[in-house]
Amino acid sequence: MIADLGAKPDEDLEALLAAATPEQLWKLSVFDPEHTTSxxxxxxxxxxxxxxxxxxxxxxxxxxxxxxxxxxxxxxxxxxxxxxxxxxxxxxxxxxxxxxxxxxxxxxxxxxxxxxxxxxxxxxxxxxxxxxxxxxxxxxxxxxxxxx
Missing domain, CATH: 3.40.710.10 (DD-peptidase/beta-lactamase superfamily)
Incomplete structure (x- = not known):
């Protein structure tokens, strides 16, 4: 999710999610079973x-x-x-x-x-x-x- 949001691996995920737009969130790869564990x-x-x-x-x-x-x-x-x-x-x-x-x-x-x-x-x-x-x-x- 951090990579999907264009951030560095050590950045705070909660802060990134809070700052993300709804459009960015809906595009996260975690929503696609072909691109994440499912x-x-x-x-x-x-x-x-x-x-x-x-x-x-x-x-x-x-x-x-x-x-x-x-x-x-x-x-x-x-x-x-x-x-x-x-x-x-x-x-x-x-x-x-x-x-x-x-x-x-x-x-x-x-x-x-x-x-x-x-x-x-x-x-x-x-x-x-x-x-x-x-x-x-x-x-x-x-x-x-x-x-x-």
């Missing part, structure tokens, strides 16, 4: 399943990932779609107009379900609470339907 919800949930069942590599590394994800600092997306007794281990992804979250939902009866919700808004606003809330609602509906 994934699908199916691929992300498959990876989460492999991490939670120790099939992706080193079990000690899996445990560390699970522990780190359980310490979610921003519980306003997936977590908002579940009651407090449901454990959520998740991570967010945020770029201009993009708000994502993927994680594992563990019910009190130990049932687990991996879920990923990826969004792209028409707005470049820093805060989009309606989108964040919709992520939780979509995750709650998906888990209720697919992991019951």
């Amino acid at each position: 994934s699908t919800p199916r691929e992300i949930t498959a990876l989460l399943d492999a991490l939670w069942t120790d099939r992706a590599g080193d079990p000690a590394a899996h445990e560390q990932v699970r522990k780190d994800m359980a310490q979610q600092v921003r519980p306003h997306r997936i977590s908002s779609g579940f009651p407090a007794e449901v454990a959520i281990a998740a991570r967010t992804g945020t770029l201009p107009a993009v708000r994502d979250e993927a994680g594992v939902v563990t019910h009190v009866d130990s049932r687990r379900c991996a879920v990923a919700v990826l969004t792209r808004a028409e707005s470049l606003a820093d805060r989009l609470p309606a989108v964040d809330s919709a992520i939780g609602e979509a995750a709650g509906l998906a888990v209720a339907h697919l992991c019951a």
Whole structure:
């Protein structure tokens, strides 16, 4: 993103984004899956399943990932779609107009379900609470339907 904005690698990304015009932001290569890393919800949930069942590599590394994800600092997306007794281990992804979250939902009866919700808004606003809330609602509906 720094290169897309014509800046030097050591420049402050937040300051660059704040100073960029909407036209510059919409042209960022992060919006084009052919020019950046990308994934699908199916691929992300498959990876989460492999991490939670120790099939992706080193079990000690899996445990560390699970522990780190359980310490979610921003519980306003997936977590908002579940009651407090449901454990959520998740991570967010945020770029201009993009708000994502993927994680594992563990019910009190130990049932687990991996879920990923990826969004792209028409707005470049820093805060989009309606989108964040919709992520939780979509995750709650998906888990209720697919992991019951």
